[in-house]
Amino acid sequence: MTKRSDEYSRTLTKYVIGFLASLALTMFAYALVSGRILTGDSLLLVIGGLALVQMIVQLFFFLHMADESRPRFRLVSFGFMLSILVIVVAGSLWIMYHLNYNMMGMSAAEKDTYMTSQKDKGF
């Protein structure tokens, strides 16, 4: 019985810590954006980083990924999913933002002239 209530309070602590940490991370990211403390790329990196930290917090405290016993099936499939996710997202952005450059049958100098002339049109 003591063992059982031990586990109960340990899990409860994990939920409370996870909840408070997620709340703090969310409020911090919100304050950074609404308070206009940072701008541009540095702000982008910081709030992106905060989201990643919160993901790890929730995986650990809510989804209990560290508690899994071997052979850690969940962790392995999660890692595989993550690699597909990075390929899909980073790959899409990489391709789409270089589409005009890669699709044109022009020399490098011609491309530069053309792209500069198109810039004002919002492409």
Place this chain on the structure above:
Amino acid sequence: MSTLALRDLKLLNFKTNSGFWLYLMTDCILFASLFATYIVLHGGTAGGPTSRDIFELPMALTETIILLTSSFTCGLALLALRQENLKQLVVWLGVTYVLGIAFLTIELTEFSSLIQAGHGWQQSAFLSAFFTLVGTHGLHIFIGLLWLFTMVIVLFKRGFTPKLKRQLGLFALFWHFLDLVWIFIFTVVYLMGVMPS
């Protein structure tokens, strides 16, 4: 319960949990492709409003906090389930349910006010991508609420069966996972959409 039956049950639990986890992983890839589409089409406003014009951060923050709290109370429900404490379980599931409804109401209010202002999904590639990404998440929440509702009815009718325990465990995974996806919607769509450049 005999040892053999217990071992069978454990194996069944493991199999169901693993299968459901794999489903969640494929769902992550679905959301990843929607996120990629949204980021690519973010600038394609076709003369319509940009993300800066239409998003309201305080509302998005409220949604985030509601969903986060609902994820937390869902965890508390899971704890009550392990203790077989029916009263606590029903209370926490009820709180989770009400918070889910509140989240969905805010989201649908946002959608309908956008559509009424003429900024529906047909206006621009940006709005199509926005409605698809956020709407898919909202649809998951809606299905989760239906699922929870049916489970609570079964709980009142049959009590703590091994099957119901397994399903409530899966529901908790699903709900935590939806909260995780929302963090990225909050960050990528709302925060990055209105931040000073």
